[in-house]
Amino acid sequence: MTAYAVVIPTLVRDSLADCLAALAASIGPKPDQIVLVDDRPHPEPGALDHPLSVLGDLRPRATVLAGGGRGPAAARNTGLRAVTTPWAVFLDEGVQPGPHWCAQLDRDLAADAPDIAGSQGVIAVPLPGGRAPTEAERETAARARARWITADMAYRTDALKQARGFDERFHGAHRADIDLALRLLDTGLRIRQGRRTSRMPVPPADRWASLRAQRRHADDVLMRRLHGPRWWHRAVAPSARPSAPLAVTATGTTACALAAAGHRRAALAAGVGWAAGTAAFARARIAPGPRTPDEVTTLLLTSVLIPPAATWHRLTGRWRHRGAQPWREVAG
Secondary structure (H helix, E strand, O other): OOOEEEEEEEOOOOHHHHHHHHHHHOOOOOOOEEEEEEOOOOOOOOOOHHHHHOOHHHHHHEEEEEOOOOOHHHHHHHHHHOOOOOEEEEEOOOOEEOOOHHHHHHHHHHOOOOOEEEEEEEEEOOOOOOOOOOHHHHHHHHHHHOOOOOOEEEEEHHHHHHOOOOOOOOOOHHHHHHHHHHHHHHOOOEEEEEEEEEEOOOOOOOOOHHHHHHHHHHHHHHHHHHHOOOHHHHOOOOOOOOHHHHHHHHHHHHHHHHHHOOOHHHHHHHHHHHHHHHHHHHHHHHOOOOOOHHHHHHHHHHHHHHHHHHHHHHHHHHHHOOOOOOOOOOOO
C-alpha cells in the first residue's frame, strides 16, 4: 500500500460534498491526509461543516487551509506544502471518485518506476442522451480528456517540490497543468496514464461563462514565453493561434474608425466584413449543439463579445508577461 494525500482546492461549491462522499465511499486504501484549500477571498465560517461531515471516519484526516483567493495554482501549492506523504493526489471539487477509485489508485501508484513522476486518472463526463450536447457540455468533456489535467492527477511529492510546484502566474488551471507537466518531462521524468476512474458532471454554467474563459489567452502568451510557439503541439492541445478573434476585432475596429472619420462607404464594407466574421464564428458554435432558444441566444450574444475580449486578454498578457522567466517559487 502506497501512502498518499488528497489535495482539493475548493470554492465550496455544491459539488464538494459529492466529491468527498464519493471519496469516503470508495473501496480500497484510504488517503493518509485530505487537504482542503478554501480559495474564497472571504471564507464564511462554518461553510465547510456539511461537506466535511460526509467524510465520516475520514474526518480526522482532513485539514482545511486558507488559499486567499489567489487562484487554482496557488491553492494547489498551498495544499502541497502540507503534504507529508510520498504521493500527492489532486482532485477538483467537481470530480467524483469511482466506487473502486482508492483500490485502482493504489494499483496505479504501485506500478511506478523511478522515472515516473505522475499518474493521470480517467475521467468520464455524463452527457445527456436524446439531444446534442451544449457548448458547456462539450467543453467539459474535452477538458476531461485533456492531457495532464489535474482534476484527477497523482504526483510524486518530491518531484513536484523539486519542480517548485505550480506556476502561480497562470490564471486558469489547465495551462498551469500543462506547464508543470512539460517542466517535469523536460527533466527526463514521465507521466503515466493510470486506470482509476472518476466522473465529472457538467457544472452549472451562466450565460457569460464563455466570455470569462477568454482570460486563458493571457495564459497562452505565458505558455509561449516559457515553452516556445509550439507548446500546444507538445501538449496535444488545440492550437492557441489567435488569428480568428484578432481578425474579427481588427475588422470591427476599422469599421468604427472609418465611420468616425466620415468614410461611410469604406466603413460599411468593413462592417459587413465584421458581421460576416462574427456570424461564421457564431454558426460554428451553434451548429454542434441542441439549438434551443436559450443556447442560441447565449452563443449569439457571446460571439459578438468574445473576439474583442480574447484580443484584449492576449494584448494585456503580452505586456504582463513580456519578461517572463521560469517559475522559481519553492513549494515548501
